[in-house]
Amino acid sequence: MPPDRARAIRRLTLLVALLAAVSALAFMTIGARGSWSFVLTHRGIRLAALVTVAYAIALSTVLFQTLTGNRILTPAVMGFDALFLLLQTSLVAFLGGAGAGALDPRLLFSIECLVMIGLSGFLFRLLFRGEGRNLALVVLAGLLFGALFRSLSAFLQRVMDPNDFMVLQGRTFASFNAADPALIGIAALLALTVTGLLLPRLPELDVLALGRDKATGLGIDTAKLSALVFALVAILVSASTALVGPTTFFGLLVANLAYLLVPSARHADVLPIAVGLAIITLVGGQMLLERVLGFGTALSIVIDFIGGIAFLLILFKTGRR
């Protein structure tokens, strides 16, 4: 790599890290009133949730796009987070609110995570099997699957016992505002474990991004690597969805911004920027909306609005090529 490009990447990484740190600091301190220990604990938990979610979504989106060799599809666009939501709903409907409530949320989450790996793996194979896959068809199928999963969840929620529904609501209607500290812990742990598994394989991921044929030609066992990466994506999607619910276009937005900014295709260069941008967007955006503009919980709407426009722009650009 020429030295000026390496320097540009280093400078960008520093800048993004700095901005992320400033966002976090501002989030913790701006507009604080009353007892500092209370404010810092309360906000600290929320910050941890936001950072974990940002991390999981940025990572899962970039990995997923490497796996599928495109920049439009994300796990969220393909309806994978809606699938997780359906899973949570059916588990409560099946076990009953009391049964589900009696279980350790961490155990419950682990079960959901495992089922998620299996189901989303099946869905992935269904959509991406075969040689001549049509991108438009896959996008459409993904959006439809997402709608199907959401409708099924809504249906189950309508017919379930009101007490069970209360339990479910407590679990699934988490937002950027309130997440269960126990879950934040396990989600963060999972995200770190995934990172540990990924780090030694970053060069292989770079090769995988060249496409299945080229990667095979260069000696990568693509079937094995894809299966592993996909399982990791499913875990990350479970983690982020359990904390804040579905976020349709957020991952797409930060991943594509990262590709745009980083003058390199190495995962070691792109992933930190994507994660940093996700943290800035989520933490900084939440802080701005809440403390500066005084809005309530509208961040997901704003992100999906901007992300949706970005999605359309990228879709049009890809279609024209």
Place this chain on the structure above:
Amino acid sequence: MIEIHKLSKRYGDTTVVDDASLTIPRGGVVGIVGPNGAGKSTLLSIISRLIKADSGVVRVDGLDVTTAPGREIARRLSIMRQENHVAARLTVRDLVAFGRFPHNRGRPTREDVERVRMAIDFVGLEALADRFLDQLSGGQRQRAFVAMTLAQDADYALFDEPLNNLDIHHAVSMMRLLRRMADQPGKTVVIVLHDLNVAAAYADRVIVMQAGRVVGDGPPFDVIDRRLLSEVFRVDGDVVEVSGRRLVSVAP
């Protein structure tokens, strides 16, 4: 040596490769010719383990390509396919450096950097080494992918119609490039070609495929004749000799 033994591949009812057996010894340029749909590209893809055969075995220097470790095969055999779209934004140097992956697993040494530079020089892209692929013309991009194959430094380099979309000037320089590649000691270049005249000019050996079978095999001077044109390509034409080479001339 690449040994192909009783290879078959079917897609639904159509048999694309039909009980093909073939031995490609080390050294020289081997051209695979045949009409459209004869199974040339499929054969190449099976040899390079991109497609699984329904039956039959391919061995490269004694290693079964389907069971040997991917990395071992990648050091012995490289493949460049027709469509070379890469979604990631890469410079020529980035791309060519991937050719070293089977040797260094993504941790380039000083020697790797030097080999990448040599490969880029070999295809004449040294002035464009830090350009992004999407800033290159079709012919330049094609050469960048050839440079990646060069950097991979495999004993057998397979090319699937590398002349596609190239004008005559670029086609000739591409063939010269592949010829020079094959002239290095111990290297074999296998090319799927459309144009019989190109095969006659550059190949040491021509393999003819028709309907999934190997129907001809030998030096171009022996293989290319009127019978080949009428029976395999189903055109009437003349085979003329010009300065010791056979050339195909087809009436309009």
